Amino acid sequence: PxxxxxxxxxxxxxxxxxxxxxxxxxxxLLRATCRRAARRWSTVGGCDGSxxxxxxxxxxxxxxxxxxxxxxxxxxxxxxWAKSRRSNLDATSTRRAHSAALGFDETEPVNPFTIVxxxxxxxxxxxxxxxxSEVPALATAAEYFxxxxxxxxxxxxxxxxxxxxxxxxxxxxxxxxxxxxxAASVSIDHAPAxxxxxxxxxxxxxxxxxxxxxxxxxxxxxxxxxxAATRRGLRALNLEVGNKLAILAGDxxxxxxxxxxxxxxxxxxxxLLSRVxxxxxxxxxxxxTAKPERLxxxxxxxxxxxxxxxxxxxxxxxxxxxxxGHDTETASHAYDYGxxxxxxxxxxxxxxxxxxxxxxxxxxxxxxxxxxxxxxPVLFAAEEHPQLxxxxxxxxxxxxxxxxxxxxxxxxxxxxxxxxxxxEHSALAVKAxxxxxxxx
Amino acid sequence: PxxxxxxxxxxxxxxxxxxxxxxxxxxxLLRATCRRAARRWSTVGGCDGSxxxxxxxxxxxxxxxxxxxxxxxxxxxxxxWAKSRRSNLDATSTRRAHSAALGFDETEPVNPFTIVxxxxxxxxxxxxxxxxSEVPALATAAEYFxxxxxxxxxxxxxxxxxxxxxxxxxxxxxxxxxxxxxAASVSIDHAPAxxxxxxxxxxxxxxxxxxxxxxxxxxxxxxxxxxAATRRGLRALNLEVGNKLAILAGDxxxxxxxxxxxxxxxxxxxxLLSRVxxxxxxxxxxxxTAKPERLxxxxxxxxxxxxxxxxxxxxxxxxxxxxxGHDTETASHAYDYGxxxxxxxxxxxxxxxxxxxxxxxxxxxxxxxxxxxxxxPVLFAAEEHPQLxxxxxxxxxxxxxxxxxxxxxxxxxxxxxxxxxxxEHSALAVKAxxxxxxxx
Numbered sequence: 001p002x003x004x005x006x007x008x009x010x011x012x013x014x015x016x017x018x019x020x021x022x023x024x025x026x027x028x029l030l031r032a033t034c035r036r037a038a039r040r041w042s043t044v045g046g047c048d049g050s051x052x053x054x055x056x057x058x059x060x061x062x063x064x065x066x067x068x069x070x071x072x073x074x075x076x077x078x079x080x081w082a083k084s085r086r087s088n089l090d091a092t093s094t095r096r097a098h099s100a101a102l103g104f105d106e107t108e109p110v111n112p113f114t115i116v117x118x119x120x121x122x123x124x125x126x127x128x129x130x131x132x133s134e135v136p137a138l139a140t141a142a143e144y145f146x147x148x149x150x151x152x153x154x155x156x157x158x159x160x161x162x163x164x165x166x167x168x169x170x171x172x173x174x175x176x177x178x179x180x181x182x183a184a185s186v187s188i189d190h191a192p193a194x195x196x197x198x199x200x201x202x203x204x205x206x207x208x209x210x211x212x213x214x215x216x217x218x219x220x221x222x223x224x225x226x227x228a229a230t231r232r233g234l235r236a237l238n239l240e241v242g243n244k245l246a247i248l249a250g251d252x253x254x255x256x257x258x259x260x261x262x263x264x265x266x267x268x269x270x271x272l273l274s275r276v277x278x279x280x281x282x283x284x285x286x287x288x289t290a291k292p293e294r295l296x297x298x299x300x301x302x303x304x305x306x307x308x309x310x311x312x313x314x315x316x317x318x319x320x321x322x323x324x325g326h327d328t329e330t331a332s333h334a335y336d337y338g339x340x341x342x343x344x345x346x347x348x349x350x351x352x353x354x355x356x357x358x359x360x361x362x363x364x365x366x367x368x369x370x371x372x373x374x375x376x377p378v379l380f381a382a383e384e385h386p387q388l389x390x391x392x393x394x395x396x397x398x399x400x401x402x403x404x405x406x407x408x409x410x411x412x413x414x415x416x417x418x419x420x421x422x423x424e425h426s427a428l429a430v431k432a433x434x435x436x437x438x439x440x
Numbered sequence: 441p442x443x444x445x446x447x448x449x450x451x452x453x454x455x456x457x458x459x460x461x462x463x464x465x466x467x468x469l470l471r472a473t474c475r476r477a478a479r480r481w482s483t484v485g486g487c488d489g490s491x492x493x494x495x496x497x498x499x500x501x502x503x504x505x506x507x508x509x510x511x512x513x514x515x516x517x518x519x520x521w522a523k524s525r526r527s528n529l530d531a532t533s534t535r536r537a538h539s540a541a542l543g544f545d546e547t548e549p550v551n552p553f554t555i556v557x558x559x560x561x562x563x564x565x566x567x568x569x570x571x572x573s574e575v576p577a578l579a580t581a582a583e584y585f586x587x588x589x590x591x592x593x594x595x596x597x598x599x600x601x602x603x604x605x606x607x608x609x610x611x612x613x614x615x616x617x618x619x620x621x622x623a624a625s626v627s628i629d630h631a632p633a634x635x636x637x638x639x640x641x642x643x644x645x646x647x648x649x650x651x652x653x654x655x656x657x658x659x660x661x662x663x664x665x666x667x668a669a670t671r672r673g674l675r676a677l678n679l680e681v682g683n684k685l686a687i688l689a690g691d692x693x694x695x696x697x698x699x700x701x702x703x704x705x706x707x708x709x710x711x712l713l714s715r716v717x718x719x720x721x722x723x724x725x726x727x728x729t730a731k732p733e734r735l736x737x738x739x740x741x742x743x744x745x746x747x748x749x750x751x752x753x754x755x756x757x758x759x760x761x762x763x764x765g766h767d768t769e770t771a772s773h774a775y776d777y778g779x780x781x782x783x784x785x786x787x788x789x790x791x792x793x794x795x796x797x798x799x800x801x802x803x804x805x806x807x808x809x810x811x812x813x814x815x816x817p818v819l820f821a822a823e824e825h826p827q828l829x830x831x832x833x834x835x836x837x838x839x840x841x842x843x844x845x846x847x848x849x850x851x852x853x854x855x856x857x858x859x860x861x862x863x864e865h866s867a868l869a870v871k872a873x874x875x876x877x878x879x880x
Contacts, residue, residue, distance in 0.1 A: 224683060224684070256718065258714035261714070267702060271634060
């Protein structure tokens with residue numbers, strides 16, 4: 001009763017979970033997506049040939065990203081790939097040539113992260129530069145999150161740039177125009193944060209930057225909030241430099257996001273991202289302060305998940321489409337895409353907390369349980385093992401609670417049902433992408 | 441060398457300090473201001489009859505506010521007045537009648553805080569409501585800062601609303617229109633933060649709200665940052681509810697400020713306030729992480745003071761004028777007014793840390809020294825007592841440093857020169873107000 005109305009998560013989402021089909025799949029589309037999702041994402045092509053044709057061959061990267069989430073996200077093979085990528089960081093020219101060769105070739109299966117990798121590197125360089133040059137004392141924080149090889153998955157800016165590309169017809173001006181546009185997009189934007197970029201793609205890159213700034217700021221403040229021991233495989237910043245700099249660094253990134261956001265001079269976009277800030281805090285507060293009886297509720301879990309994870313992806317996907325000058329219907333599909341992708345991503349993340357390997361994910365296993373947080377696998381398991389309720393409501397505080405909960409989850413179909421939930425939202429994300437207008 | 445160029449503080453400001461005339465006053469205007477400033481601010485009328493006439497009788501409240509700062513700010517007599525005000529909070533009708541009787545009567549000396557008191561109460565009620573209803577768990581934080589009687593001086597919104605009034609001709613529509621406008625302005629704005637208010641005064645109230653939200657958010661995060669023991673006479677929030685909620689509450693207020701700011705749909709105003717956020721963090725980082733040799737520098741002190749205190753008042757004063765539809769020259773005078781008032785306010789605050797009474801100011805005496813921070817009184821004193829340099833550079837960390845520094849400051853003209861500095865900026869603030877266009 002103390003909660004506001006549920007924003008971003010529809011009643012049908014809730015019904016879908018309650019009547020979750022478990023290991024059964026609900027449609028041919030879902031089956032097709034999952035078959036492909038079982039393959040390593042870096043070699044996943046389009047999941048749906050028709051949409052690939054219709055949308056100029058870029059949408060399949062969204063489909064690939066959705067499948068990637070459903071397949072288990074950042075798994076060990078990805079980590080191997082990332083490691084080899086890091087060791088090759090000096091071979092920029094080789095990588096560039098490779099990337100150019102890949103281009104938009106529709107016959108070749110492409111790692112969705114590769115296609116915008118150079119552009120992302122330029123954005124990361126810009127963020128790194130801003131923090132280190134404007135506030136040298138925050139360089140520690142900057143290095144912690146932005147140094148080459150430690151940027152994390154960069155899932156959000158990747159998804160956003162792919163969304164922008166999916167709706168932009170770069171090929172209409174011919175090969176020369178295409179190559180000029182690509183060259184421009186991978187050069188580092190050195191303009192001050194408050195200056196309005198003329199170029200649409202530059203404005204969209206700024207939006208991707210803002211999203212990553214907000215995300216990292218929330219991680220910094222969360223580190224203080226939930227005393228996370230490790231994050232992204234490195235020691236949490238608050239252990240390194242103390243709470244003070246972690247809070248300040250987060251505030252600095254938020255301030256920088258605000259200034260950059262203002263520079264876009266689009267009040268609707270400004271409002272969308274401002275609401276996201278509110279959602280991030282609200283979600284965190286819900287998680288921290290929920291009354292015991294709310295902790296058992298899927299409503300509470302969904303709403304919190306939307307606020308803490310999906311809202312940022314959904315609203316920034318909508319924003320990047322609006323910045324591209326597209327209509328509100330297209331923006332609405334982008335929002336749906338981001339919302340479902342974000343939810344799927346978080347459900348999968350909650351699974352990985354139970355089954356993932358600490359060294360790969362950069363998080364201790366059972367981190368949520370240890371923090372007292374009940375996620376979908378536990379909530380599903382509680383339907384089979386009612387004795388979990390008491391543990392959930394006391395936030396796994398008694399000695400042995402974490403181990404008992406883990407055991408009961410393993411002896412339930414909680415993991416499988418959560419994966420299924422992720423797959424469903426992944427499929428809905430694909431559906432939203434397919435509804436995007438064709439550009440050729 | 442690691443510092444960016446000084447924004448907001450001109451070279452002439454710096455020269456002025458270096459050649460500070462000490463107890464001597466530099467102009468007839470300054471003398472006149474200071475003579476009046478010696479009187480209790482609540483009975484200070486206009487300092488300059490000509491500007492009062494020219495500007496419709498409201499500017500004198502700005503002048504009064506400037507003088508108030510120069511006179512020592514929130515002193516014990518003010519506290520008595522505030523106490524009696526609080527004890528009379530239930531006698532709203534009496535207070536309203538009194539306030540209405542005061543009106544804009546130019547012959548009666550008026551407490552500058554009284555004239556917008558009812559409007560401020562409406563804004564405070566709105567802030568209180570937002571926090572308690574939208575995120576009940578943050579109610580503790582809300583009560584801490586927004587409960588009736590604990591709102592602090594509300595200096596910023598007071599100054600802003602007075603600035604708005606100074607440029608608005610409420611009397612042109614006749615007595616009825618005037619009384620309707622006043623009634624509307626003191627009713628509580630129940631519209632959601634993201635809704636665009638039609639009415640100009642409402643938009644200006646939103647700006648005043650945003651400024652207070654940002655200010656309180658910075659206090660909340662500073663409480664974590666500098667382990668302040670007391671603030672506003674109450675126990676610091678982080679002692680009451682822990683760092684977690686203090687950070688979250690600050691983030692919530694910042695998010696709320698962002699949403700409200702976006703609703704104003706004025707990209708210049710959005711940009712001004714976004715820069716302020718950046719300045720607040722930069723100032724805090726400068727204070728925390730300055731290299732020892734920078735701590736002796738007036739440049740460093742001025743820049744930090746602009747970032748931490750004056751920028752918010754200056755840029756929001758400019759913003760509220762822009763929201764009123766006035767021209768950029770007027771906005772620029774408002775900026776100057778806010779900048780000088782903010783600097784004067786902080787210089788005076790730095791004096792009060794040495795001479796004020798802990799029970800009245802709501803801060804422990806010598807709080808800055810205990811935090812390792814050297815302010816103007818110490819920097820001036822170091823010119824007479826070079827042995828202070830070593831203490832400043834080691835941030836008063838050795839046993840006895842705080843006491844020795846205090847003693848040396850008392851045996852110098854540091855306090856007096858800082859007061860003089862405050863008076864100079866107060867006079868410059870008055871000058872900026874006098875440059876505002878006449879409205880009748």
